[in-house]
Amino acid sequence: MKKIIEYLPFYLMLSICVGICIENNMDIQELSLQKSYLYIIIIIIFLYFIMNKIGHLLFMLIVILLFISVGFLTSFFNNPINYSNYYKKIPSENKILTLHIKEKLKYNSYYQRYIGAVVSVNNIKTRGNVLVNIKNKGSKSLEIGQLIYSNANFSSIKPPLTSSHFDYKSYLSKKYVFEQIYLDNNEFQILETKNNSIIRIAEILRARIEISLDKQPFSKEVLAVIKALLIGQRKDLSNKIRTAYSKAGVIHILAISGLxxxxxxxxxxxxxxxxxxxxxxxxxxxxxxxxxxxxxxxxxxxxxxxxxxxxxxxxxxxxxxxxxxxxxxxxxxxxxxxxxxxxxxxxxHIGFQLSYLATFGIVWIYPVLQKQIHFSNAFFSKIWEILIISLSAQIAILPLSIYYFNSFSGLFLISNLVIIYFLSFVLILGIIIISMAVINILPYPIAFLYNYIISQMNNFIEWISSFDYFIFKNLILNKFEILLCYLIIFGSINILYHFTKTRFFLILYCFLTFQLVNIYEKRVIYLKNTLTVFHDNRNTIIGKQKGKDLMIYHSKEHKSLGYFTDPIKQKTNVNINLSNKTPNIIQHKNNTLLVLKDTYLQGLKGIDKKTTILLCNSPKINLERILKKNNPKLIIADGSNYKSFITIWKKTCLKHKTPFYSTEQNGAYIFN
Known part of the structure; x- marks a missing residue:
């Protein structure tokens, strides 16, 4: 670690990271690119002339501030939303778009999904990315580098159903994607393109390799794993294979990376x-x-x-x-x-964070562990080497993995010990097989042998993953706890390098702080008392939480609610109870929630400012008449209503100066 602390670019890299984080948490609309970098050049020239006239620490401070500015400006000018020709800033009612397909995303049950660059709007050159959703039915897959022509309308990307669900909106924003479009098969046209970018050429070559592999005598599951291992194509992997590799702690081998x-x-x-x-x-x-x-x-x-x-x-x-x-x-x-x-x-990007942490773990932790135990036998020495390489990487990424995925596989040492040996052979032989398959000279015995090897690897992974009691689930860490975990890891490794009382007591202090934070978090959950109206398409879901117990009222069958409840269990570790009988009236502290599913409230009077009305299942009511006779605190429309009804209700509430809240537009509504 001392080597890193003495390396100047380490501080410059940290400074740039700080600048990027600052820019991503600020809302600045316009800066001049030329002026910004002119200021930086002036500061650099200024530093050159004064570096011998000021103290070393002061000079370092100025340099660090300079690189924080570089990080800030780099992030700012990479974001297309900060430019005047950002596609959303083009004023027009009917927008005719030209899109350049940049990236394929994982398809869902209904749509093929891509990231497209908006090349032009109404023949005006623009910049910016958009999520392109194309209906699966009868649609041909688009290729990276293709241009498409359409007059679709932009719509915002929806927030997650709850804070526990995956935030796809935030994920896409890190790719500078802030809007989306939906296209049917007949709502776009593929334009002729002579795009010869390196990404396009790589995609064409990969498609050719894929076609060559499809012709070989590989089973369906084996072929999917081969494509993932060798050409990074994971779309054909079954949920069974993904789950098995994930439980065994070796899901990383199915995504081509540093390993x-x-x-x-x-x-x-x-x-x-x-x-x-x-x-x-x-x-x-x-x-x-x-x-x-x-x-x-x-x-x-x-x-x-x-x-x-x-x-x-x-x-x-x-x-x-x-x-x-x-x-x-x-x-x-x-x-x-x-x-x-x-x-x-x-x-x-999670991949960026985990890959660099794993690399630092191997470079920094591995030498320390290697010195602790030695084997004179070459075979055992090699096994020990693979074990501690895997352990070093796992220690380095463990806190962050728990933060993102809320689980940890205790099987990673056994599975990695076998798989890394296996993977070395599989990878080298796989490259040879690809080369032979492309030029159509791959002998059947070699293809058969490779199919058998991958099949046995899959069987081993499935067997390892069957030991569920080694899978630790519903683990929760917050950002401060992650910091404490890394301080403990950092301190422990330093003690193995050189023991001092100061280092020992610092680790002890971090452990104590971690326990106190954990106790505080449990108390916060114990004192929690909330009522939440969630958003779900065509359904009503209401959650009432007191401490660790969460009662969910819903209008769906129990068996079909897993997509909603599983992430909540995973992220919050609460006890969930389900009921498909939603009460008409729900009391919460000083608030009353009236659930209006039909016309029974039509003639009700005397609703006061402590009462909120929830409209669900598109009730055929005269909202204007209700608002004339009553004075509710708020009108909420959830995802079970027709969009046309929501639009009418919103206008009515605006007319009567009654607050209106749509879960479709704003996400879940929480009564604290």
């Missing part, structure tokens, strides 16, 4: 070692490795994860080439700095 490139790098480094005996042999070796690494990234579709990993390993290789004594940590930090300057939103 795959690391194995490839180790293999190439071994077989090309003989080149170092020749003049300029080291340079030739590293050049060949770089070409093959990026070639593998290219056939994998140049996804964000593989591009990040290839960039990181490129920095490590170049660092070793330029200076054999350079520390690996320096190259990793430099690659982070480089990537954040180009793509600042990577900072908020």
């Amino acid at each position: 795959h490139l690391g194995i490839l790098l180790y293999f190439l480094n071994s077989i090309l070692a003989f080149l170092t005996q020749f003049k300029y042999g080291s340079q030739v070796k590293f050049l060949i490795i770089l070409v093959i690494l990026w070639g593998f990234a290219f056939i994998s579709g140049l996804s964000a994860s593989i591009t990040r990993s290839a960039t990181m390993f490129s920095f490590v290789i170049i660092g070793k080439l330029l200076n054999k004594n350079t520390f690996t940590e320096y190259s990793i930090i430099s690659s982070m700095l480089f990537l954040l300057l180009i793509k600042p939103m990577f900072l908020f």
